[in-house]
Amino acid sequence: MTLNRRTFIGAGAAAAATLSAPMVMGASHGKPRVVVIGGGAGGATAARYIAKGSKGAIDVTLVEPSRSYYTCFFSNLYIGGFRELSSIAHSYGTLAAKFGVNVVHDWAVGIDRDAKMVTLAGGAKLPYDRLVLSPGIDFVDGAVPGWDVSAQNKMPHAYKAGSQSELLKAQIEAMPQGGTFAMVAPPNPYRCPPGPYERVSMVAHVLKETNPTAKIIVADPKPKFSKMALFQEGWANHYEGMIDWVGSDFGGDNVEVNADDMTVSIDGEVTKVDVCNVIPAMKAGRICEMAGVTEGNWAPVIGHTMQSRLDENIHVLGDACSQGDMPKSGFSANSQAKVAAMAIRGALTGSKVFPAKFSNTCWSLIDTNDGVKVGATYEATDEKIAKVDGFISKTGEDADLRKATFEESVGWYAGITSDMFG
Amino acid sequence: MRLVHVATIFWMALVGAVQAEENLVEIGDPERGAKMFKRCQSCHQVGKGARHKVGPHLNGIFFRPVANFQDYKYSKSLNAARTDGMIWDIEGLSSFLEHPKDVLPGTKMSFRGMKKEKDRNDLLAYLRQFSDNPQDIPEAAPTARKVEVELSPEILAIVGDPEYGEYLSSECTTCHQVDGDYDGIPSITQWPTEEFVIAMHAYKVKQRSHPVMQMMAGRLSDEEIAALAAYFAELE
Numbered sequence: 174m175t176l177n178r179r180t181f182i183g184a185g186a187a188a189a190a191t192l193s194a195p196m197v198m199g200a201s202h203g204k205p206r207v208v209v210i211g212g213g214a215g216g217a218t219a220a221r222y223i224a225k226g227s228k229g230a231i232d233v234t235l236v237e238p239s240r241s242y243y244t245c246f247f248s249n250l251y252i253g254g255f256r257e258l259s260s261i262a263h264s265y266g267t268l269a270a271k272f273g274v275n276v277v278h279d280w281a282v283g284i285d286r287d288a289k290m291v292t293l294a295g296g297a298k299l300p301y302d303r304l305v306l307s308p309g310i311d312f313v314d315g316a317v318p319g320w321d322v323s324a325q326n327k328m329p330h331a332y333k334a335g336s337q338s339e340l341l342k343a344q345i346e347a348m349p350q351g352g353t354f355a356m357v358a359p360p361n362p363y364r365c366p367p368g369p370y371e372r373v374s375m376v377a378h379v380l381k382e383t384n385p386t387a388k389i390i391v392a393d394p395k396p397k398f399s400k401m402a403l404f405q406e407g408w409a410n411h412y413e414g415m416i417d418w419v420g421s422d423f424g425g426d427n428v429e430v431n432a433d434d435m436t437v438s439i440d441g442e443v444t445k446v447d448v449c450n451v452i453p454a455m456k457a458g459r460i461c462e463m464a465g466v467t468e469g470n471w472a473p474v475i476g477h478t479m480q481s482r483l484d485e486n487i488h489v490l491g492d493a494c495s496q497g498d499m500p501k502s503g504f505s506a507n508s509q510a511k512v513a514a515m516a517i518r519g520a521l522t523g524s525k526v527f528p529a530k531f532s533n534t535c536w537s538l539i540d541t542n543d544g545v546k547v548g549a550t551y552e553a554t555d556e557k558i559a560k561v562d563g564f565i566s567k568t569g570e571d572a573d574l575r576k577a578t579f580e581e582s583v584g585w586y587a588g589i590t591s592d593m594f595g
Numbered sequence: 596m597r598l599v600h601v602a603t604i605f606w607m608a609l610v611g612a613v614q615a616e617e618n619l620v621e622i623g624d625p626e627r628g629a630k631m632f633k634r635c636q637s638c639h640q641v642g643k644g645a646r647h648k649v650g651p652h653l654n655g656i657f658f659r660p661v662a663n664f665q666d667y668k669y670s671k672s673l674n675a676a677r678t679d680g681m682i683w684d685i686e687g688l689s690s691f692l693e694h695p696k697d698v699l700p701g702t703k704m705s706f707r708g709m710k711k712e713k714d715r716n717d718l719l720a721y722l723r724q725f726s727d728n729p730q731d732i733p734e735a736a737p738t739a740r741k742v743e744v745e746l747s748p749e750i751l752a753i754v755g756d757p758e759y760g761e762y763l764s765s766e767c768t769t770c771h772q773v774d775g776d777y778d779g780i781p782s783i784t785q786w787p788t789e790e791f792v793i794a795m796h797a798y799k800v801k802q803r804s805h806p807v808m809q810m811m812a813g814r815l816s817d818e819e820i821a822a823l824a825a826y827f828a829e830l831e
Contacts, residue, residue, distance in 0.1 A: 222765065504769060511765040527762045530814075532769075534807055550810055561814055564806040580707075584779025588770040 204232045205521035208291050208301040210281045210460055212237030212265060214244075215307030215490030215506035217593040222514035224272040230522050234275040234299055236291070239335075240264060245309075245365065246503045247586055248334035250538060252342045253375030261334065267595035284464040286484055303517050306472065306481075307490040307506065308458025309333070310364050313470065316454035317357055317430060324432035328449040331372075332364065344448045345379055351386040352447035355437045357428055358393040359452045362471075364492045364501045366399035367547070369452055371537040374404065377412040378540055389416045390446070392439045394426035399500075400537060400547055406568045407539035457493035471495035476553030477529050478516035479509050488513040497557025498549075505533045507589055512553075529553040536582035542572070544579030622685070623713065628721025631714055638704075641725050649790050650704060657726035659683050668785050670775060672701030688722075689715050696777065705781035743797040751792065753821040760826025763819055766811065773830065784830045791824035 209220045212235055220235040227233075241262045250256040268274040277299075283292035284304070291299040312330065314321065320328060331341040345354060354376055358369045373391055380387040389412075397420065398404075408416045419425040424440025430451060436443050456462075456470035466472045466481040472489040473482040474496050481487040490513055491506030499505045512529040519526035534548030549563030566578065632641070638649035645652035651667040662669040662677040669677075676699055681687065691698045692715045694708040709715050767783065775784040783791070797803040798812035799820075812820070 507769050508766070515762060525758065525762075527759060530763070530766060532766055532811065534770075546807070548807055548810065550814055562810050564810055580779040582779075584777075585770045587776070587778035588768065588772050588780055591772050591774070591776075592768050 204230065205302045206232045206234070206300060207303045207305065207517060207521070208299050209233065209235045209305040209307065210237075210291065211307035211309060211458065211491075212239070212242055212276075213307060213309055213491065213506065214246075214503035214589070214593060215492075215510045216305060217242075217265070217268065218507045218510035219305050219307065219488075219490060219514050219517075220274045221268055221272055221593065221595055222511055223517055224268075224274050226514060226518050226524065227522055229273060231518065232275070233273070234277060235265065235268065236277050236279060236281050236293065236299070237265065238278060238280050240278055243334035243338070244503065244586075244590065245332070245334045245368075246589075248331070248338045249368065249372045249375045251334075251338055252331070252345070252372060253378045253538070255375075255538065255541075258339060263590055263594045265594065271595050281460050282463075284460070286464065286486070289486060302486070302521060304464075304487045305490060305513060305517070306458075306461055306464065306466070306487060306493060307510070308460045308493050310455040310457065310492045310501075311459050313454040313456050316359075317428060317451050319430040320357075320432065320451045320453060324430075324451075327432040327435070328430060328451045330452050331450060332368070332452050332455075341448070341450055345376055346383070348380070348384055348387055348447045350384055352384065352388075353444065354380070354387065354389045354448045354450070355444070355446040356389070356391045356450045357430065357437070357452060358391055358395070358398070358425075360394040360426075360454050362495075362501060363452070363455045365535070366500050366502075367404075367535055367537045369393075370398055370400065370404045371539075372450070373416060373418075374407060374412075374537070374539045377408065377415050380415065381412060387415070390437075390439075390444065391416065391418045392425045392428045392437065393418060393420050394428070396421045399535075400545060400565065402568050403545045403566055404537075404539065407543060407545075411540040411543070455492070457489075461489060461493050468495075476558040477512075477555075479513035480516070488517065497551075497554075498560040499531060499533055499551055499558050500535065502533055502535055503589065504535065504585075505531070507592060508532055531558055534585070536578065536585065538579060538582070542576040542579050544575055544577075544582050545570075546578055546582070622723060623716030623718070623720035625717070625720040625724055628717035628719065631709070631718040632721055634709075635706075635718075641722060647787070649786050653722055654725045656683050656688070656722060657685070659726075661687075670699075670701055670703045672699045685719060688719055692718065701776070703775040703777070703782045703784065705777045707779075743793055744800055744802055746793065746796055750796070750817050751789065753817055755788070755818070755821030755823065755825030757822065757825045757829060759819070760822035760824070763815075763823050764826050767823070767827075770807075783827050786824070786827055788821075788824040788828045791827060792820055795820045795823070 207223055209216045220233050223231055224233045241264055244261045247256055247261050251258050251261060265276040269276045280294040281291050282294045289301050329337045329341045331337040356369060356373060373389060377389055419439055427440045429438040430449060436445050437449055457467055457472050461467050461472045466483045466487055466489060472494045474480060474489050474494045475482060476496055479488045479490055481489050490509045492501040508531045515526055518524045531551035534546055536544055536546045538544050545566035547565040550561045551558045552561055639653050640646055640648055641653040645654050647667045651664050660677055661681040661683060662673040692709045695702050695704050695706055770780045771783045775782040795812045798808040801809050
């Protein structure tokens with residue numbers, strides 16, 4: 174399929190230039206229509222920014238099955254006892270009432286790209302001029318031998334927040350004294366690169382308080398991971414001797430689990446465990462595959478506009494897309510959503526289009542008031558979204574700075590959720 | 596009108612004198628308070644030549660009605676407190692400083708609070724000097740910080756494009772709340788444009804230390820910084 178990038182192609186070149194030419198949709202069906210599938214950091218932000226920016230000139234429908242949305246970011250802090258679950262729950266009331274977004278709580282089950290039509294599980298059909306897919310992740314079948322989604326109640330992934338997070342927390346709290354918590358970490362690329370290691374930190378924090386002789390074992394298919402030096406320093410400082418991380422150099426990539434026996438086999442060595450948090454390999458949310466916009470596990474996009482490389486009428490945001498250098502994170506999805514919203518408004522109503530800019534910062538909590546962060550800025554090139562500049566917390570930082578970093582993360586949470594949900 | 600005005604000043608001076616006798620000694624240590632004030636200086640000025648910056652100047656703050664300057668843009672919360680007749684007395688100032696967001700929810704003052712009573716008392720003793728003896732203010736040492744970064748008049752004169760600023764601002768609002776609320780990351784809504792421009796350039800040349808802000812400001816052009824300043828200054 175040939176892709177006409179229209180006016181966006183030169184967006185990287187001229188600073189602040191007006192690049193859009195009006196490309197207003199035909200009058201056959203009145204207002205241009207945008208359907209957004211998925212109400213997380215990408216979808217909710219996109220819906221809000223398109224509706225807000227177009228001031229009613231674009232009809233925006235957001236399709237999201239959950240009435241109460243639990244953010245994946247900060248769900249580890251819930252597991253660690255630093256947040257209530259209710260504090261990471263959000264509803265779509267403001268998007269509907271204040272910004273005029275038509276919020277539909279249903280599953281999208283089909284996309285007809287020729288007819289430009291989305292079908293919902295309830296049978297409704299939603300026509301679109303532009304479709305935004307922001308469905309997050311699903312798991313790759315058979316990624317961890319012995320585990321499939323039917324085992325998720327015994328061996329939770331807790332990598333989509335909500336009931337899975339509650340289950341994992343309850344299991345940790347019910348561990349016998351001196352018991353074993355195991356995690357099977359995912360291979361790259363996956364949602365929230367520091368997430369599994371922040372989770373290990375939060376589990377260790379809980380166990381140190383209530384079950385100090387318990388052990389944590391992490392089987393990792395990777396030889397190294399995000400913020401590794403910071404986490405390992407923190408684990409040694411706060412949880413000495415509790416955490417055993419087994420990377421791929423030591424057989425961490427050769428794992429099998431048995432949910433009935435509650436055993437984990439790492440490089441042939443079988444261990445009986447009390448809790449097993451399996452985070453399998455990931456792929457784009459299933460609806461991307463159904464729409465036929467994936468190549469391999471992810472949906473490739475053009476950085477300038479976040480348009481699918483396989484269909485110019487579809488934009489894919491956040492964890493589900495492959496775009497280049499940005500990590501899969503809520504912050505990234507929020508940043509990408511704003512670029513997509515600008516491009517969509519430009520295409521449908523002729524509003525100004527500026528060069529795409531992206532940024533990301535990921536904060537992680539290691540223990541009480543011990544926060545660290547990593548971040549970068551990005552720009553769109555014709556090939557990909559490319560990193561411009563970045564920074565990371567340093568090992569050996571003083572306690573005041575770590576506390577300030579944690580407090581900043583709390584501020585960021587308030588900021589991004591009000592940016593997403595209004 | 597003029598008469599009333601003079602009379603008011605006279606009355607306030609009287610009240611000030613009486614209060615001064617009662618409280619000046621026991622409020623706290625003004626010299627230590629001068630050091631505490633360093634935490635306020637990035638937003639507030641006090642003393643000779645003090646002007647409104649991100650926050651209003653604090654000359655004569657004692658016994659002034661809340662949100663009383665017509666040439667400063669207050670939050671809705673502080674304007675409502677003025678309508679309710681709130682006056683900045685010692686107790687009011689002290690409890691506000693202890694936990695700004697609890698006392699006046701919705702204030703745009705990005706300050707988590709000064710927990711220790713002694714710190715607050717010393718700070719208030721220091722500020723009190725600029726209220727008790729307004730006639731002495733010219734003699735007082737100016738506390739306005741020297742400009743953080745020297746910017747050329749050309750850079751300061753750039754008139755930002757608020758529409759471009761609005762687009763660029765979407766990078767800021769992932770962390771900084773548009774409505775000016777403060778939960779650990781400062782509000783940047785309704786900052787005076789010059790303060791905004793100076794602060795961003797201070798990050799850009801790494802004179803201010805925050806790594807995220809250094810990175811964000813680092814890739815903004817002079818025009819982009821001006822555009823952001825123009826947008827946030829007028830944001831309601």
